[in-house]
Amino acid sequence: MKEITPSSLEIIQIPVLRDNYIYLLLDVATGSTAVVDPAVEGPVLKELSERGLNLSFILNTHYHSDHVGANLALKAATGCSIIGKSASEEMIPGLDVRVLEGDWVSLGASRLKVLELPGHTRHHIAFWSEADAAVFVGDTLFALGCGRLLGGTALDLFQSLQKLKDLPSETLVYCAHEYTQSNGAFALTVDPRNEALALRMQRVREARKLGRPTVPSKLSLECATNPFLRTDDPFIKATLGIPHGVLEEDVFRHLRAMKDDFRVV
Ligand code: ZN
């Protein structure tokens, strides 16, 4: 008897611009295709034509131009629908379907749940496929770092990261930028005794030397090595001279401010 296989997404990572990643999602069972945060259209159209795919949806995590830059061109070229959470002050070009926390996006047999993750911007969202253990987080959580505060508050972003932390630990985090090496340089300064972090950074350096992506990363690895998910860690607090009893959200605020001023030399 033939077993019915669960939905599965093929995820194609397209590096563009200086350090952006675009993700092309293909529902293998039906050939349905979506693209997450298309900064530019050329490489997306090339990938689609090489694979003989048509684009059904654009999924936008937020309104910044390096995430929506190709919205109108791709819509004109493919007739796709654009899905995101728009607001008057954070406008997504060509938006067709406005989604909110808990909404589902169906891509063939695959389903992605919308998570609202304010902080980097006020209306930032992520798309999570539980069945495929994948979450597309835009500029909220980065490998070894997190997004800057460009619209939301530190408390917003702290709470959004806590929400991501609660996803299953084997979830792969697909962020929108290759920032891992510079994020890691900062992480090492605030968490110098973390062996898992030191080991990860060795691997990151090797990968980058070979021009390989360090994204996606497993959520469990982020929880073990990303200081922005480790605001309860006594060693980080001791390194920063933060006394016990300080609220985690305040540790986070402190870390975020330090990172804003941090320069890799
Ligand atoms: Zn952004």
Ligand code: FE
């Ligand atoms: Fe970005």
